[in-house]
Amino acid sequence: MGYQIRLPDELGRQLQERRKALRLSKRELVKRSGKARKVIDHLEFGQEATVSSLLAVLGALGLALTVEPAGLPTAEEVARRFEEDTDAS
Numbered sequence: 479m480g481y482q483i484r485l486p487d488e489l490g491r492q493l494q495e496r497r498k499a500l501r502l503s504k505r506e507l508v509k510r511s512g513k514a515r516k517v518i519d520h521l522e523f524g525q526e527a528t529v530s531s532l533l534a535v536l537g538a539l540g541l542a543l544t545v546e547p548a549g550l551p552t553a554e555e556v557a558r559r560f561e562e563d564t565d566a567s
Contacts, residue, residue, distance in 0.1 A: 480544075484551045485559060487524030494522040496539045510538035 483489045497507055504518050511518070511534045520527045521535055536543055551559075 482548060484548065484555065485524070487559075490522045490524035493535065493539065496541060497522075500539065502539075507535065507538055511535045 481488075481492050483492060497504070502510070504515060507518055508515050511531075513531050513534050517527055517531045518535065519525075521532060533543065
């Protein structure tokens with residue numbers, strides 16, 4: 479399983495999907511990761527969190543972080559993302 483994640487909300491969506499696939503509540507993920515509910519919420523919504531918090535949550539979900547060269551998002555990817563934000567409003 480691998481996903482190319484370039485934007486914070488993409489990471490949040492993947493974390494939330496993984497938690498749900500494992501049938502974990504946020505409360506259970508809090509227990510497993512040792513992080514506060516607010517941290518889980520921030521990560522799942524693509525908001526600011528520390529690297530150590532991200533790694534703890536990834537570990538609790540049975541995931542690991544891999545870093546590889548990918549470059550910046552293309553202009554089309556960024557534009558599509560802003561369109562999604564506008565459509566959701």
